[in-house]
Amino acid sequence: MEFNIINPVSVKELLGAVKKEKHFRFGAGCTDLLMELRKKPDEGLTVINLAQVKDNSFTGIKKSAKGIRMGAMFTAHQIVMNEELKKTFPVLHDSAHNLASTQIRQVATVGGNLCTASPSGDIACALVALRADCELLNTTQKTRMVNISTFFTGVRQTALKPNEVLYGITIPANHKNTKNNYSGFIKVGTRRSMECSVVSLAYHIQVNVEGKILKAGVAIGASAPTVRLAESACKFLIGKTFKNITQKEKEEFADKVLSYASPITDIRATAWYRKEVLYNISKSIFE
Amino acid sequence: MLPKNYLQKKFEKMKPKLKVIGTSVPKQDAGTRVTGKAIYGHDIKLPGMLHGAILRTEHPSAIIESIDTSAARKLEGVYCVITADDVDVNNIGYKRDHPILKKGEANCTRDEIAAVAAQTKEIAKQALKLIKVKYKVRKGIYDVQEALKEQAPQINKFISGKFSNKNIAETFHYEHGNLEEEKKKSAHIVTRLFTLPRMTHACMATSNVTASYNTLDKKLLLYSSTQVPFLYQRDMAHALKMNPSDIRVIQPIIGGGFGSKLDIHPFEPICALLSIKTGKPVQILYSREEEFIASPIRQPMEIELTAGVDKDGNFTFREINIVKDNGAYTSWGATTPFVIMQSFSSLYKLKACRFNATAVYTNNVFAGSFRGYGNPQATFALERVIDLLADKLGMDKAEIRLKNANEKGEVTGQGLHYDTCGHKDCLETVIKKSKYHSFRNTNNGALRNTNKNESTNNGSRFKKGIGLASMLHVGGGAKIYRSDGCGTTIKIDPYGYCTIITGSNEIGQGSETVLAMMASEELGIDLKKIKVINTDTDVKPWDVGVHASRTSFVAGNSLLGAIKILKEKLNKKAGELLKSDNTAYEYENGNIYPLRNTNKNESTNTENKASKLTKEIANTDSYIRNDSDFVKLDKVVREMHFTEPNELAVANFFYEPSSKFQDKDFKGNVSGSYAFAAQAIEVEVDTYTGNVKVTDIYVAQDVGKVLNPLLLGGQIEGGILQGVGYALTEELLMHEGKILNPNFHNYKMLTAADIPNIHFFPIETNDKEGPYGAKGVGEAPLIPTAAAIANAVCNALGLEVIDLPITPEKVMKALASKNTETIQTKNK
């Protein structure tokens, strides 16, 4: 595995490098990139290292009326340690907490998790359930917003253009009338750490004081070519009272979630298993 | 996790006379290891050293039509390329059926076709790519039943064909008692066929060797992580057609053995050959992927077990037929039936046993030895069937075990002598500590889904269960070679420091620490002043190697024998210097104290019932020590060395255990002592995902005597986690001879986060053969774990487990198909 590496220290230098380099990849925490290059060496490659770029909007976190914005370089560890995120978006906290191991979480970034566009990306799954927006910055210093539902275009494919870098992710604020939301991340695998999701389910269900569901986001991981938002399952929940969901409704909900799944059989699990389990854990949200 | 000081309390009660033995001394090299200063084989760099790499076959079964190495030889930086045609060597392996480099055909995905030595690793790798091999791919045989068919081709051409079938590599037959008679007496008989998976050691340090051949004196120096340096030296010499004494084996720090380094593997003589050819040192290091592909595994096997019980719950007979997938070559793994038959013949009292095992060649990867040596497989089958027999009888599963448990003084059908035996104690301890009987369902008969905890799980997504299993293993070495002994040289220098030169070696298990503790205990020398030399075959005396949980037992006894001789010399000199005619002395704080006998009738008493070799501490009732009446140990040594008759403070001892070679019917007392253990394991099965969570493990083990609680705890924890992996997650997956998951990502070895609560209760039976009464402990913790987990899962779900690992997918499949109440998916 051999490559050239350049280390821009500012956004300006970064965009300059993007403009100049013909054959390059970004490296953030490099926890995916190095594995990929090891499997498939890429001759003449230049890695543009994002880790030295000093820019708060790229590395930090900021709260506004609209929601919470994380820079693309925000790490899984930082997500885990952030109290505001833990309180407001438990699904995101859980997903980051379940990612890999303590060591990997120190360097793995939210931007890397999205841009690698793995169907089993855990943080990606949570952000889909949260209906986040991706902020893409191009070499002319212009940004465009892409909703996460259209960010993933296929297995390991995204809406990023060759002259763009993912700059930040904004999670819309919770509905102002909500209280005690139901939010969590269910990861299924064999080990308790260093495990890649065999199936995952992210849910962020916002309820009002009476427990009536106002907004819902439910996403599935490792069950389709990309992480997917189970929109019809989300709609199905609106207006229902969380605690009064009947057995029949639970099953209907789980069926709707399952309709978004088209899993594969691989070394880690069969498609049959993935569907069976996805159905069960969908129901389990209400148990 | 083990509770802090979990053993200390026990010791306070015992009012120990021992000061060092029984305390938690950390591993001597712990600091070196955790600070990264340890020198592993990978860290060795010799001047002018080249890097070796091996080209393996592309196809698990193929005719090799031609090998063209010309382009590789021309590559700049390449010093040497070898194929089978370039070397004059013997086959390796327990049956000498394994060519080091393969010629004419490939029979296994690991097969070594060519090897390269080059200036850098990168050049070596590049050179491998330039070697052109023409294969004619064959279908291959990956199933033992296929291999046994008449029309199957012969897979290994190097065997004599002494068996009925051309693809049989080895057979074992054993029996005792009258089987037909016992069958008639049986009220219930159960037959089951169990399938066991391939598990790999996954040592943290990948395989490595550095060879340095001296072209002038024709001697070969090897830095190797073998577990058995002297057997290795002999095998290497045979392979290379050299004189064993011209080969010197040095062991750097070893990053994991677990049995994987018992066999010699082709990469090792290959590395030596590259060094011989180039006249330069050569190093071969495996990548992690190579480690998964080309290092040994736990032998996969099918075990058919039929067992009976009489109406009162006494075990009557067992009949066992085992077919093992030998892979393409025969390793030590093929001899695991030695140990397997012990468990079947002698774990729990048994009147009759008939045992057959056959190892069959296939084009799969071959096994090696692995901690437990077949015993985890045997114990899984046996303990599963015991649960089934109890169910048939309507008998309590704890009761049936206690009723049949082995006893002290028993001589088993196979001729094992249980001079001490903690079997019942172990079972009773885990039954009590786990509150087994309040956990277990009390509804008569129907032992499913109805334990007390379940009622609290409304909706019953999570099912709890508890399982029991016990085990028997050699605890005092195993006489499988002409000598199961170990030599020791001990010396004390004029400054009062002690050096132990032991034949035994350290592969991470902590034996050198325990040896230093014994010397400290007996000689009153501070641990910091004790050095253990154990890495060089040119220096150290004979020892058969690290296996069979034998090192503390055998090397410990050997050391104690040497100390006894040395003390006689020291006592004599001390007596002269103190102008005393005492025969009893106490060694403490670097001093020697004469002891005055106050009771003339009392003979010198040895510590408890413990070994004849250990400390002859005076009985405090009859001996008195005067604290101001002593001579310094270093002074005694100086006087020995520097005054006439000028004697060295050195002693040698060779210890050979009392065990016997078994006869041709596999009968005889094969070990110096026997270890027993029992585990009670609680699980919680998630019926939504099929995940089995092991919550609590209660383990009681007859260790003879606790020598070092901390190191013992390490063996227990590590062993158990390996056992949990065997039960639930670890499997090297193969398809048509190729390994599908050669990485930690998909080979699911458990992590620290997966450790269940481990409650450990050592049982001390003080075996008179062991050092201070100790027995071997290293393998036992993993042996009953998978069995107990399987029993717990069956208890939780009311299903039957017939193969390992119990993966979530298998559990879900079993739950989904209510008709077939077995957890098994052979066709993945």
Ligand SMILES: Cc1cc2nc3c(=O)[nH]c(=O)nc-3n(C[C@H](O)[C@H](O)[C@H](O)COP(=O)(O)OP(=O)(O)OC[C@H]3O[C@@H](n4cnc5c(N)ncnc54)[C@H](O)[C@@H]3O)c2cc1C
């Ligand atoms: C042992 C191990 C365990 C793992 N376990 C998990 C797990 O449990 N769950 C999980 O979801 N993932 C897991 N992963 C995958 C990985 O750690 C995560 O996906 C992580 O979030 C990737 O972040 P990174 O910063 O390391 O990405 P990198 O490897 O640096 O980048 C990944 C990809 O994204 C691109 N990229 C990175 N940042 C940007 C950017 N700002 N703009 C445009 N493109 C960008 C890179 O070019 C590359 O193609 C694991 C990986 C390993 C090695």
